[in-house]
Amino acid sequence: xxxxxxxxxxxxxxxxxxxxxxxxxxxxxxxxxxxxxxxxxxxxxxxxxxxxxxxxxxxxxxxxxxxxxxxxxxxxxxxxxxxxxxxxxxxxxxxxxxxxxxxxxxxxxxxx
Amino acid sequence: xxxxxxxxxxxxxxxxxxxxxxxxxxxxxxxxxxxxxxxxxxxxxxxxxxxxxxxxxxxxxxxxxxxxxxxxxxxxxxxxxxxxxxxxxxxxxxxxxxxxxxxxxxxxxx
Numbered sequence: 147x148x149x150x151x152x153x154x155x156x157x158x159x160x161x162x163x164x165x166x167x168x169x170x171x172x173x174x175x176x177x178x179x180x181x182x183x184x185x186x187x188x189x190x191x192x193x194x195x196x197x198x199x200x201x202x203x204x205x206x207x208x209x210x211x212x213x214x215x216x217x218x219x220x221x222x223x224x225x226x227x228x229x230x231x232x233x234x235x236x237x238x239x240x241x242x243x244x245x246x247x248x249x250x251x252x253x254x255x256x257x258x
Numbered sequence: 259x260x261x262x263x264x265x266x267x268x269x270x271x272x273x274x275x276x277x278x279x280x281x282x283x284x285x286x287x288x289x290x291x292x293x294x295x296x297x298x299x300x301x302x303x304x305x306x307x308x309x310x311x312x313x314x315x316x317x318x319x320x321x322x323x324x325x326x327x328x329x330x331x332x333x334x335x336x337x338x339x340x341x342x343x344x345x346x347x348x349x350x351x352x353x354x355x356x357x358x359x360x361x362x363x364x365x366x367x368x
Contacts, residue, residue, distance in 0.1 A: 189358035
């Protein structure tokens with residue numbers, strides 16, 4: 147069966163520091179991969195999605211970037227974090243053809 | 259811009275009660291409506307609805323889509339404390355993009 151791993155679970159970073167969050171999927175090949183941010187009391191906002199290695203689509207302009215160096219690895223990065231980057235970041239995967247997305251356990255990011 | 263609105267924002271019920279959650283959507287090129295349950299961390303998939311008027315059931319949970327009214331409901335019967343969670347609704351516009359509502363927080367008291 148497929149599993150998705152996301153780390154770290156929590157992270158506290160100072161303003162201006164870099165960021166790297168990692169997500170890996172097991173048990174499937176060529177998944178669609180997604181990064182979401184969930185602000186308190188709000189729904190999930192799609193940040194990036196990827197349909198293959200090196201293929202990244204950005205949904206909203208922001209201080210973050212994403213990369214997919216391997217088929218089942220998705221990385222969310224920032225060179226310099228802002229206070230507004232605080233939130234709960236979720237990685238998800240899906241198969242093709244409009245199948246449901248399945249989420250990792252998330253990373254709670256606090257910026258000080 | 260796609261829009262998904264859930265109501266109520268929160269509710270508190272007692273064990274054994276029945277709960278009805280609402281979701282309305284305005285999604286360009288609508289393909290399907292999904293429901294998720296989020297307890298502490300990862301949202302877990304409940305239902306995906308594509309056809310209008312066909313109820314999907316899983317145990318005490320059921321859901322139905324009304325494409326004419328651009329809405330969906332999620333019912334939970336005989337609620338238990340383990341049903342306490344945030345329930346998220348999302349509209350899908352293509353193979354990749356889900357637009358989520360803000361969620362309904364359900365609290366079930368013993």
